[in-house]
Amino acid sequence: MxxxxxxxxxxxxxxxxxxxxxxxxxxANGAQTYINLASFILIYTIGVGFLTAITxxxxxxxxxxxxxxxxxxLRPSKAMAIFMIGFGLFWFDFSAPRPHAILGEYSYSYALPTLRKDGWPVGEAASEGIDTKVIKTIVERFVNNPKFKWQHSFILIKNNKVLVEEYFYDYTIDSLNDLRSANKSITxxxxxxxxxxxxxxxxxxPISMYLPEYKELFADAPRKAVITIEHMLTMQSGLDANDWDRSSPxxxxxxxxxxxxxxxxxxxxxxxxEPGPTFSYSSIGEIALRQAMVNASGTPLDEFAQKYLFKPLNIKNYQWTHRLINRSDVPxxxxxxxxDFAKxxxxxxxxxxxxxxxxxSSDWVKASTTKHATTTDKRLGFPGYGYLWWKHDFWVEDELFEGFQAQGNxxxxxxxxPRLNSIIVFTSRNFSNSRQINPLQIMRDEIVPMLAATQR
Structure with missing residues (x-):
């Protein structure tokens, strides 16, 4: 040859x-597939050219x-082919959701959740009307279907009992989850x-009452001076701060x-x-609320949370991971x-x-989970928004089952x-990936209809 x-x-x-x-x-999917392919081919081609020049x-x-x-x-082409194989092996995810036969698919069998001294009773799913065939379908999908990969946990609680509790990859009952913006609901x-x-x-x-260190920013800005705590809770401050707009300052x-x-x-x-009429998703705005709380209470937020929330709920295994640069008392x-997320x-x-x-207070629970704004997220169907809680609509045929949600990237x-007396938790590492909304679709198509059937 x-x-x-x-x-x-x-x-x-x-x-x-x-x-x-x-x-x-x-x-990658869509146009990003071709961008990635062009990038890999460019790496290969430049590598061949560079090695050829050296030769x-x-x-x-x-x-x-x-x-x-x-x-x-010829030799540089062979070398770069081997390099690209090594590149692929280096970045390939060898982890698996659950161990099973390499040539066969994982098959799920329901097991009673673990009983621990953490405040959670456990119960048999079937005894609460839960269709374990639906659970089997969901769990097997998380393990066998690449379109649903990187799921870390799935918990279903009904009538104050843990009925379904499943973990994937190396996650266990004691693993901590990076909750991202679900922290807003904790706030x-x-x-x-x-x-x-x-x-x-x-x-x-006015939030300025609790942020005296910035009084000069509010003093000559009458519209900023009327931004209230509620405006910050509902993402309606009127400030040019929008996490969903890359061009927003x-x-x-x-x-x-x-x-x-x-x-x-x-x-x-x-x-x-003006403050009030327009929703604009702002993570920094939520952090400002935390700083206002610390100023008002005179207590570092981690100590405040420990005393008034985590200790009463017997939450012991947690970790603060981010703090303001200039305010270590504001994690x-x-x-x-x-x-514990479910608690x-x-x-x-x-x-x-x-x-x-x-x-x-029950008044605060009601107020914070009442719809105060409509979001601008078309992908999610423009759900409602309370005080840092989401409000998606779930319909079973022509019947609405209202709830509220904490959710994060x-x-x-x-x-x-509340009507179904149920709580469902999903965690995963699908950060900035379209798979991150899979649980929302599972809730709409399978879990809420299954729970609704238990009410009939």
Whole structure:
């Protein structure tokens, strides 16, 4: 075989390997598939060219005659094909949701959840009317279907009992979850507690009352001066801060990458609407509420949460992972186990009561889970929004089953349905991936209809 044909074979093989890398190591779809393919082919081609040039100059330095360019490029083509295979092996995810036969699919058998001394009783799913065939379908999908991969946990609680509890990959009952924006609903609970303690008098109070360090930003800005705590809770501050708009100067990614005082940067932004009528999703706005709480209570937020929320709920296994650069007393992200995440839902299902103690007032539970705004998220169907709680509509035929949800990037969901007396938790690592909304579709298509059937 001539050098030209050999080079053509190895080039074709190299390009084929680049194409195989797309489904093997990326989650690209649509136009991104072609962008990734072009990127891999470019890496391969540049590598061949670079190695060919090195070979040429090494031959010159050794006073060795250079053969034709096809012969010179042959060995670099082989080397880059091997390199791309190694590149794929390095990035390939060898982890598996659950162990099972390599040539067969995983088959699920229902098992009673683990009974622990953590405040959760357990129960048999079938005894509460749960169709375990539906559960089997969902769990097997998480293990066998690549379109549903990287799910970490799935818990179903009904009538205050854990009925279904499943973990995947290396996650267990004790694993902590990166809840991302589901932390906003935790903030909602924590904001409700200072009202009981007398630290904050009303949601109609201007937030500037509790952020005196920025008084000059509000003094000459009458529209900013009337931004209330409720405006911040409902994402209706009117500030030019929108995490769903990359061009927004208050986009979280822009502010997170900047130095200095993030909350000062937030309130230094221009007002683009009056406070109140327009929803604009702002993570920095939620963090500002945390700083206001710390100022009002005079207690670091982690200590406040421990005293008034985590300790009463017997939540011991948790970790704060992010704090404001200039305010170490204002942590803004906490990791919880899936069971403890569910406790927050049960607290609200019980109207703020846990084991006989009123942790947060029933009035606050009602107010924070009432729809105060309509979101601008078309992908999710423009759901409603309460005080940092989501409000999706779930229909079974022509019957509406209302609930409220905490949710965060990557597929972190806590669904609460008072009428169904049920809580469902999903956690996963599908960060910024379309798979992160799979649980929402599962709820609509399978779980809510199954739970609704138990009411008939």
């Amino acid at each position: 001539s050098d030209g044909r050999k080079l053509l074979f190895w080039t074709f093989l190299g390009f084929s390997i680049c194409g195989l890398l797309i489904p093997l190591i990326t989650d 040429f100059w090494m031959n010159r330095l050794r006073a060795k005659a250079n053969s034709g360019w096809q012969a010179l490029a 909602s609970i924590l904001v409700g507690i200072p009202f009981q303690q007398g630290f904050i008098s009303s949601v109609d109070d 208050g986009n979280e990614n822009r502010i997170y990458k900047s130095d200095g005082d993030w909350i000062r940067k937030l309130f230094a932004l221009q007002m683009i609407t 803004y992200r906490v990791q919880l186990t899936s069971r 927050l839902g049960q607290l609200y299902l019980n109207q703020g009561i846990w084991e006989g103690d009123q942790i947060v 990557g597929g972190q969901f806590l669904f609460v349905f």
